[in-house]
Amino acid sequence: DGGITQSPKYLFRKEGQNVTLSCEQNLNHDAMYWYRQDPGQGLRLIYYSQIVNDFQKGDIAEGYSVSREKKESFPLTVTSAQKNPTAFYLCASTVGQGSNQPQHFGDGTRLSIL
Amino acid sequence: GNSVTQMEGPVTLSEEAFLTINCTYTATGYPSLFWYVQYPGEGLQLLLKATKADDKGSNKGFEATYRKETTSFHLEKGSVQVSDSAVYFCACMDTGRRALTFGSGTRLQVQP
Numbered sequence: 001d002g003g004i005t006q007s008p009k010y011l012f013r014k015e016g017q018n019v020t021l022s023c024e025q026n027l028n029h030d031a032m033y034w035y036r037q038d039p040g041q042g043l044r045l046i047y048y049s050q051i052v053n054d055f056q057k058g059d060i061a062e063g064y065s066v067s068r069e070k071k072e073s074f075p076l077t078v079t080s081a082q083k084n085p086t087a088f089y090l091c092a093s094t095v096g097q098g099s100n101q102p103q104h105f106g107d108g109t110r111l112s113i114l
Numbered sequence: 115g116n117s118v119t120q121m122e123g124p125v126t127l128s129e130e131a132f133l134t135i136n137c138t139y140t141a142t143g144y145p146s147l148f149w150y151v152q153y154p155g156e157g158l159q160l161l162l163k164a165t166k167a168d169d170k171g172s173n174k175g176f177e178a179t180y181r182k183e184t185t186s187f188h189l190e191k192g193s194v195q196v197s198d199s200a201v202y203f204c205a206c207m208d209t210g211r212r213a214l215t216f217g218s219g220t221r222l223q224v225q226p
Contacts, residue, residue, distance in 0.1 A: 031212060040218070043158075045211075048213050094212070100163075104160070107157045108156070
């Protein structure tokens, strides 16, 4: 079945450590996105990529980095510069053409501080 | 940029009650609108969408109509079930970035 796979499901970060969240899709979608969800809040856009080898900052990109070397993969690194990384991280993808296509979401990674 | 405002929760209903969750948006032009549902510990699932004014999206007994005059996209269901208990998010497409702007979510609790 086609879908989006995020791993790991749970991740713990030590102070000063960088961690990388994986996102893989086999939907052949062009565009991919990373959102952050805090308790009781909606999702906020971290980074997005409309095409391979290109990505843009979203609304809360500080302390995060991404790469898009392959169409199916869009990993997110939470760097030590992100002072409040505890949150639920969701990856999404969509067909690149047009703006009326829904985004498909993975099951998320919950990141906590040790 | 775009913004989406949802009614605050939690909303607690008895089984078979009528559900309305209000959603209004601010955006340039006429963006596509979406409702997503999130069950505990999971990602978001698309519930329904509408791409132009007066469109009605529907799925699993849920409906929402794109009202451009009131910039609203309220979610309704005639008879809720316990299994509908979840968090519901209204979202608006940012046509420039082709990324979604989400409301803060509304938690629905349906009691038997």
